[in-house]
Amino acid sequence: MKSLIGEYHCKLDAKGRFLMPSGLRKQLPEDQQNDFVINRGLDKCLVLWPLSVWEKESAKIRALNSYDPKRRAFQRMFFSGAREVQLDGSGRVLLTSFLIEHAGLGKELVLEAQSDRVEIWDKTAFEGWMEDPGYDFGMLAEEVMKDLGSGEGG
Amino acid sequence: MKSLIGEYHCKLDAKGRFLMPSGLRKQLPEDQQNDFVINRGLDKCLVLWPLSVWEKESAKIRALNSYDPKRRAFQRMFFSGAREVQLDGSGRVLLTSFLIEHAGLGKELVLEAQSDRVEIWDKTAFEGWMEDPGYDFGMLAEEVMKDLGSGEGG
DNA sequence: ATAAAAGTGGGAAAAAGTGGGAAAAATGCT
DNA sequence: AGCATTTTTCCCACTTTTTCCCACTTTTAT
Numbered sequence: 001m002k003s004l005i006g007e008y009h010c011k012l013d014a015k016g017r018f019l020m021p022s023g024l025r026k027q028l029p030e031d032q033q034n035d036f037v038i039n040r041g042l043d044k045c046l047v048l049w050p051l052s053v054w055e056k057e058s059a060k061i062r063a064l065n066s067y068d069p070k071r072r073a074f075q076r077m078f079f080s081g082a083r084e085v086q087l088d089g090s091g092r093v094l095l096t097s098f099l100i101e102h103a104g105l106g107k108e109l110v111l112e113a114q115s116d117r118v119e120i121w122d123k124t125a126f127e128g129w130m131e132d133p134g135y136d137f138g139m140l141a142e143e144v145m146k147d148l149g150s151g152e153g154g
Numbered sequence: 155m156k157s158l159i160g161e162y163h164c165k166l167d168a169k170g171r172f173l174m175p176s177g178l179r180k181q182l183p184e185d186q187q188n189d190f191v192i193n194r195g196l197d198k199c200l201v202l203w204p205l206s207v208w209e210k211e212s213a214k215i216r217a218l219n220s221y222d223p224k225r226r227a228f229q230r231m232f233f234s235g236a237r238e239v240q241l242d243g244s245g246r247v248l249l250t251s252f253l254i255e256h257a258g259l260g261k262e263l264v265l266e267a268q269s270d271r272v273e274i275w276d277k278t279a280f281e282g283w284m285e286d287p288g289y290d291f292g293m294l295a296e297e298v299m300k301d302l303g304s305g306e307g308g
Numbered sequence: 309a310t311a312a313a314a315g316t317g318g319g320a321a322a323a324a325g326t327g328g329g330a331a332a333a334a335t336g337c338t
Numbered sequence: 339a340g341c342a343t344t345t346t347t348c349c350c351a352c353t354t355t356t357t358c359c360c361a362c363t364t365t366t367a368t
Contacts, residue, residue, distance in 0.1 A: 011316080015356095019315055037159065042292050058157050060302050062269040070289065072196070074298045076273070077291050080266040082159035083177075089359060090315080098161060165326080169346090173325055243349060244325085 001029060001050070004113035009123065012107055016100055017092040024111060024118065025091065033087070038099060038120070040081035043129070045112075046103045046120040048093075051084075053116045058082075155183060155204070158267035163277065166261055170254060171246040178265060178272065179245065192253060192274070193236035197283070199266075200257045200274040202247075205238075207270045212236075 008021040025033050028050060037054040041047045049057065061078050064071040081102060085093050095105070108123035121129075162175035179187050182204060191208040195201045203211065215232050218225040235256060239247050249259070262277035275283075 013316070013318095015318090017316095022314060039159075042295055058159075058269075060299075062157050064298065066268070067196070069196075070294060071298050072268075073287055073289055074291070074294050075268055076266060077287070077294075079157065079159050079268050080161045082267075084159065088357080092315090094357085098163075167327070169328095171326095176324055242347075246325095248347090 001032070001053070001116055002027065003115050004028075004118060006113045008111040008113075010109050010111065012095070012100070012105055012109055016095045016097065017088070018095070018109055019090070019092050020087055021111065022091075024113060027113070036085050036093070038083050038085055038093075038095070039078065040099075040102050041119055043119075044103055044121075044125055046095075046099055046105075048111075048118040048120055050116070155186075155207070155270060156181065157269050158182075158272060160267045162265040162267075164263050164265060166249070166254070166259055166263055170249045170251065171242070172249070172263055173244065173246045174241055175265060176245075178267060181267070188241050190239050190247070191236055192239055192247075192249070193232065194234075194253075194256055195273055197273075198257060198275075198279055200249075200253055200259075202265075202272040202274055204270070 004024070004027050006023060006027075008024055010018045010021055012018050032050045032052055035051040037049045037051060037058075038046050039049070058079070061075055064075060066072045066075060081099065083096055083099065085095075087093060099105075103120065103122060104125060105120070105122045106124065110121045110123050110126040112119040112121060112126070158178070158181050160177060160181075162178055164172045164175055166172050186204045186206055189205040191203045191205060191212075192200050193203070212233070215229055218229060220226045220229060235253060237250060237253065239249075241247060253259075257274060257276060258279060259274070259276045260278065264275045264277050264280040266273045266275060266280065
């Protein structure tokens with residue numbers, strides 16, 4: 001699958017639905033435009049996974065030894081917040097109340113595409129994070145990229 | 155079987171019953187939607203096993219050398235609280251008072267899918283655990299996933 | 309300017325969830 | 339054993355939630 005890119009803004013309606021922005025949808029292969037999994041993100045956001053991506057990723061998590069407390073805790077966190085979703089007739093995603101609460105979503109959302117998945121943020125929270133991410137991007141870039149050898153990050 | 159996912163909220167009624175949430179039931183193969191085993195979980199919860207999963211998992215435990223005191227103790231812990239259950243006509247599970255007490259279940263439950271089994275928590279206890287699992291999920295993700303190569307956990 | 313696509317809101321049918329009563333089974337007492 | 343009492347099981351009926359679909363508005367493209 002091609003890398004997903006872009007930041008999209010959309011609105012959560014009274015029933016907890018938002019429209020998948022068509023620009024984002026068009027980036028996906030046709031047979032993967034309708035089925036997704038949403039789970040809790042590691043930051044204060046949700047993550048939307050195209051189903052095929054989810055299946056690969058979840059298989060890894062599932063393979064962990066669940067008799068080890070840390071791995072079990074991680075599995076719990078990863079699987080419990082997850083929910084399979086399909087787009088409705090108008091191309092919208094319906095969120096459950098506990099997912100909305102987890103990410104503190106208000107009326108305005110930001111969808112942030114990230115290689116093969118999409119993060120879902122509350123607009124205000126996202127802007128706040130952008131202003132003060134707790135890291136300096138220059139330093140971060142250096143640290144994250146230093147082992148990669150060739151190529152500097154644009 | 156596909157990975158079971160999701161967090162579902164339900165209520166324990168005066169008779170000690172709760173409705174299997176339809177979202178969870180639908181994730182199971184049709185011939186496995188009615189028969190389960192419930193036993194004590196490793197954390198303060200119960201575990202609901204689809205019968206076929208139980209058979210595989212319990213075979214592993216049974217195979218442990220029971221002449222070793224620690225293994226014998228673990229076997230006892232694993233099997234003693236176990237109970238086979240079926241759904242009633244309305245799709246509900248009836249719990250025994252023994253199991254209710256073990257997990258400290260009140261009126262509100264959280265069912266939390268974990269790959270091929272389902273944990274049953276008291277709602278307050280679950281929320282408490284989520285707020286303070288004793289781990290930072292970001293750190294946990296890093297530690298647990300670091301050997302797996304590509305991909306981060308959501 | 310007009311048509312097509314994208315985005316929004318809400319109502320009605322269907323499904324899920326809940327509580328409780330009656331029948332059946334198990335238990336205990338004389 | 340026979341009867342009474344408690345416990346369990348099964349089923350019915352009501353309420354709430356969810357799902358699905360329709361219709362309208364706004365934006366984009368030609």
